[in-house]
Amino acid sequence: MTTTIIETGVDIPNANTLFIENADHMGLSTLYQLRGRVGRSNRIAYAYLMYRPDKSLTEVSEKRLEAIKGFTELGSGFKIAMRDLSIRGAGNILELLNLVSSIQLVLKCILNC
Numbered sequence: 001m002t003t004t005i006i007e008t009g010v011d012i013p014n015a016n017t018l019f020i021e022n023a024d025h026m027g028l029s030t031l032y033q034l035r036g037r038v039g040r041s042n043r044i045a046y047a048y049l050m051y052r053p054d055k056s057l058t059e060v061s062e063k064r065l066e067a068i069k070g071f072t073e074l075g076s077g078f079k080i081a082m083r084d085l086s087i088r089g090a091g092n093i094l095e096l097l098n099l100v101s102s103i104q105l106v107l108k109c110i111l112n113c
Contacts, residue, residue: 016045023049024061028084031068032077063087 018038023031031049039045049065051057057065067083 015039016043018045018047020047020049022051023065024051024055024057026064028064028067028080028087031064032071032080035068060087 015038018034020026020031020034026034035047038047049068051061051065064084064087067080067087071079071083
């Protein structure tokens with residue numbers, strides 16, 4: 001359901017409270033997107049991120065929840081993205097660039113031949 005809310009752009013300007021169950025299962029960008037769906041500049045909004053109290057959180061889940069808790073000011077999207085990158089890791093960017101170069105070369109050969 002969260003993907004549908006984000007993709008369709010459901011926006012509820014008169015709502016000021018959002019409850020998110022099992023927040024430990026969601027990614028940082030998803031939590032940030034959902035949190036932004038409530039409230040406006042003239043209204044205080046609340047987002048309650050809930051998880052089972054009897055469940056122990058993974059290290060990654062704890063980091064995500066701490067990040068979303070810490071970045072609450074307007075325009076913190078870039079900071080959230082950078083924290084998400086540091087939590088998940090950047091991957092092997094050189095392999096990706098090499099793959100893109102190979103694809104470009106193949107396409108160039110196909111189009112010019």
